[in-house]
Amino acid sequence: MSDADAQGDGVAKFEDPHRGFIGTLQHWLHVNPALVPLIVLIASLITFGLLLGSKFFSPFALTLILQQVQIVGIVAAAQSLVILTAGIDLSVGAIAVISSVVMGQFTFRYGLPVEVAVACGLIFGTAIGSLNGWLIAVMKLPPFIVTLGMWQIVLAANFLYSANATIRSQEIAEKAALLQFLGSKFKIGGAVFTVGVLFMVLLVIVLAYVLKHTAWGRHVYAVGDDPEAAELSGVNVKRTIISVYAVAGLICAFAGWALIGRIGSVSPTSGQLLNIESITAVVIGGISLFGGRGSILGTFFGALIVGVFTLGLRLMGADAQWTYLLIGALIIAAVAVDQWIRKVAA
Secondary structure: OOHHHHHHOOOOOOOOOOOHHHHHHHHHHHHOOOHHHHHHHHHHHHHHHHHHHHHOOOHHHHHHHHHHHHHHHHHHHHHHHHHHOOOOOOOHHHHHHHHHHHHHHHHHOOOOOHHHHHHHHHHHHHHHHHHHHHHHHOOOOOHHHHHHHHHHHHHHHHHHHHOOOOEOHHHHHHHOHHHHHHHOEEEEOOEEEEHHHHHHHHHHHHHHHHHHHOHHHHHHHHHHHOHHHHHHOOOOHHHHHHHHHHHHHHHHHHHHHHHHHHHOOEOOOOOOOHHHHHHHHHHHOOOOOOOOOOOHHHHHHHHHHHHHHHHHHHHOOOOHHHHHHHHHHHHHHHHHHHHHHHOOOO
16 A cells, blocks of 8 residues: 555555466456356367368258257256256256156147147146255255255156156157157258257357346355355345246256157156266356356356267267266366366455
């Protein structure tokens, strides 16, 4: 503090310390959490583009990546909301699958109009998510334990209710085409998109806006950062947590609908790895597992990174295990970067 500052208005003033390049970079990444996965995504696209040329950099190949990650991207969006509150949801995959089973069974077993069956599936997913949120927010049970238990319950209920029977694609196409709606394809030039891809992109845009520009979005970040401070500032922490898990359940139900369109059938054995894949996309996308920091756009980039590595290595003829090896390394690196960036706020 200079003498002039002290004598001028009687208020102590402190100059900002010079951060240097590393400090500035650390602060910049803290303020823009989606930047790291975006850089990794661009670098991986350039790398595979140089290695594979037009074989990789074609409209069909690039849009194929979007088609492959659409289900994971939707479920990861739900997982992002939960992790932003410093929680975790291990039941997201099971919710998606049982929602799809409800849609199929209500249509073919009970003869309900397909529109009603889809609505029932969406409501069912929302109800399971709400129950998760109530157990965590009101009963004060740990999110990991609640969702681990719910994953087992929903998974078992899924197989018991469906009798492990698959509703075939041809049967759905003939009698209930709406169930496959999100798998409908359309072309723009040489690129091939699906309605599910369009839904994923719109979902990310809407959630990005809601989290940044609405009171509910600010409450989600506040609860994840410090629930006690959020409570003192007037945030209804319990209601926020319940609403987050309910919205996550609804999004997972939409993922279940998209899953029918993606594989063409209603199968109780589908989506077995969605839990792990969604968490992978969130972590690589730069959302902090400690809550309160991150961007839904980062999760979208994280899902795309996995898709790029998967397709790129497949086109190179590499063993599939290399994909898991590299994705595992990215997960550890992402957590290390998150810890480093968090030191800015320490």
